[in-house]
Every structure is written in C-alpha cells, then in structure tokens.
Amino acid sequence: MEQECFHVKKVLNNNVIFSKNQEGQDIILTGLGLGFQKRKGDPVEAEKIERIFILKEEATGNRLSELLKQIPIDYFYLADQIKQHAEQKLSKELNQNIYVTLCDHMYYAVERFKQGLLFQNQLMWEIKRFYPKEYQIALEAIKLMNSTLNVKLPEDEASFVALHIINAELNGHEIQSVIDMTRLIKGICSIVQYEFKIDFDENSLNYTRFILHLKFFSQRLMMNEPPAEEASFLYPQVQENMPEAFQCSRKIALYIQKSYNYTITKSEQVYLTIHIERLLSESRKL
Template structure:
C-alpha cells in the first residue's frame, strides 16, 4: 500500500495494488514520508476500507474542511466508546461524528448554543450510550480545552446508537427515539405509573419496540394471522393491558398509516404485562 496524499503526520490517503483508496490513521505514519512511499503496516492504527465512491468522496471532502486533529480526536472518542459499550461501530460514524464535533466546537466558540429537544429521552432510553458520550465530552475538554454542554452529549449518544446498526440513517434513529417516547407516554398515562427504565423487562420491551418500528419503516409487518385464537385468549386474560395496546395501535396507525396486526398486538400485550406486573 502506497501513500497517495499526506494530510499530516498521522493521517494519509493510501492506494493499494488494486488502486482502491483507503484512509489510514496512525501515530507518525507519514513522518519523513512522501507521495509514493510504502506504508509500514505496523504503524496503521485504523484503516478505512471504503468501497463506495460517494462515501470516500465525503470522507476526503471532510478532511479538506475540518482540522485533521479533530478526526484524530474522533478516532479516540470512537475507540473509547467501543470499549465502554463493548461493541463495534460502523465506520461511517467517522464522517458524521467528526463533522458534528467540528460543528459543535465552532458553535461553542462563537457562543451559539443549540438545544437538544430529545435530551431527556436519550438519557432515559440510551443511558449507556449517553454515559459514553459524557466521557467523550471529557476527551474534547482535554484536547480542545472547551467543555461542551450535556445537549452535545445527547447528540453524540445518537451517533453511537446509530453506528451500532448497519447502514442506518440518523433520521431513523431520531424517529425511533420519538416513537419510543410517545409509546411509553401512552403506557404511563394509561396505567398512571412511572416506568423503571433501567429494569431488565424494560430493556426487553425497548428491544421489541426498536424491531417493531424498523419493521414498520421497512414495510415488513406480517399479514394478519389466520388463527387469532391465541391473541383472543391473551386479550381476555390481560384485558386492561390489551386496552392500552389498542391505544398504542391507534397512535401507530395514525402516525404511519399502517394497521397493527393481531400478532404484533399480542406481542406488545405480553411485553407490557411483564413490564408493569
């Protein structure tokens, strides 16, 4: 793999034998190097193998628009968050998160605060990602000497959530968060309770809602069951929960213009019953 362009001592654009371009990060990877020199593999800390021309163009454009030290900072933030969350992010996070951090730092320096309307929901539904994002603010403070507000941690947390799903768009993550919040509000209002969001049962319910909303957005809801007998038995046994599920189904149909199937209602009923008992 040879150097095609040097951005600084730690970031380069490289080209392999098949003339496929890569972004390579590594401490001192380009020190005393020039275009055409071979890269020492041992010095590569992160290699972006981006097959899409559009994504590569976005990456290169980003490197031309933001300070390269902020890409290095993003790399530190991503590595730290992956260890803390015990996960592996989609590499696309480097584009969106670097761009966001650059914009957030610029806004802060120009005294232009931005309110995060979803901050409460993010803290409630994605507590682990939010905590990792708060640690990201500490890294930003250390390297940039500025302390960004909690609102920015909320935005960063959404990037962490988004990057755990392949090819998922940030707009979908925001949409899902809003849907979960509305559903929980219906549930809490119906039973006049406050849901304990750090419980195991809520975690199960949250996972079900995420898959449910993804099926709706992808138009993958299954057709009605030929035999609704099981649902009728569940409905009879948990009549109050079933009434709440009907409210959720009505809200869902109005929002997405798709009816909620009997099977989906049954699963929601069982999840909610376990959640509130």
C-alpha cells in the same frame, strides 16, 4: 515476513495520506512527514507510518477524504478514540460512517461553542432514558473532547453524540431514523402511562425488556424490515386474558397507524400486550 508496501492515493497534508492495502481496501496512513512532497502513486516510507486506519467501505473513505480537507485531523483521531471506547463498552462493532458523522458534528459543535451558540436537544431526556449505555459513553466522550480540544462543551451536548453512537449501532442509517425511533418509543410509553396512570420503575427487569422490545420494533418500522417471529396464534388468548393491556395495545396500534402510516401485525400486538401486562402487574404490586 515481508512488510506490505503502500502507495499514495491522495495526500491530505504533510502527516496524513490515503492509500489502499493489498485487499484493495481504502486506508488512512498517519505519521510525521509522511505526506511531505509526496504525489499520487509515490511509494510510502514504511518507517514513517505511525498508524493505519482501514476503511471497509469506499463511500466512507470518499466522504471522510472530503471532510478532512476542511477540518483538522485531530477530530478524526478523537472520533477513533470514541469509536473504540464505545465498541469496547457495547461489545459490538460500530459502522465506520461514525468517523464522518462524528467528526463533522464535533467540529461544528466546537465552532458553535466558540461563537457562544449552544443548541438544546429536545429529545435529551428520552435519549438518556432509553439509551443509558450510549448516553454514558457520550458523557465520557464530551470529557475527552473538552480536555483534548481545550473547550468546555456542556453535558447537554452528550445527547447529540449519543445519537451518532446509536446511529452507528444501526449500521450507519440516516440519523433522522434514530430521532424518529426515539420519538416513537416516547409516544408509546406516554400512551401506556396515560392509560393506566402509572410511573415506570426504570430499574426493573420488566421495564428494561419493554424498552428493548420497543427499540427493536421501532427499528423494524423505520428501516422497513420484516416483522418479528410469528405469534398471531396467541392473539385470541391475550385478547381474552389480558383485556386492559390488549385495549392499550390497540390504542398504540391506532397511534402508529395515524402517525407513521404503518399497520402493526397481530404478532406485534401480541408482544406489545404481553409487555404492557407485565408492567401493569408490576405497578399494582407496589
């Protein structure tokens, strides 16, 4: 089988170049001396290629190209390791924009560490609570960063890394959307707990289902996506048969309207009511 021939699109340094494959996708080629004395349009010496990274979106390639002019390539290799590990653990593909956002974050996190500047994430507890898988992956990423870059970043830094992983799960939207989603979930949980004076059993199936529902709900709200499937026909039934949970869902609807200028549909209120009723029933059995 004939080996694909690549040509230099841009030389990043002696060991890294940007090129395109036969499908027209931007790619990053790495290898010792691969870019040495190379110019745009030159053929790439295939025997020197050690790794090929395919960038599916041109915009990601452009942003990454600019970023890697400013930071060591080691951060890209590290971001790729973390991305692959996260995809394996989560059983899903992450948006490649994580190469850009995570490289940028890691570089400045290390620079801040060297200057003795440590930031606290005000949503650390909520991220750990609502996104436990992503947080655990982020903890492992911090260990990898510390050993690879010879630093001692604290575990608190994991909450920031987790945000980038969650963001990449949501197709690389602005990270502020993930922060807003987390705050919305926190706000809804607080209303339920305050209304019924209960503590959630975070190991229960009902709690897991509730949080999963809130994740999808908050994503739809923040991304302006259409509501879930129709369930408004159940509205009179839940109103009559689940009065306490229904009243709580109305308070949540008012909170969302006031805080996010979003009117939840009857279907969404039905689903909220059902989940709240399950949590309430579970707490009363304890």
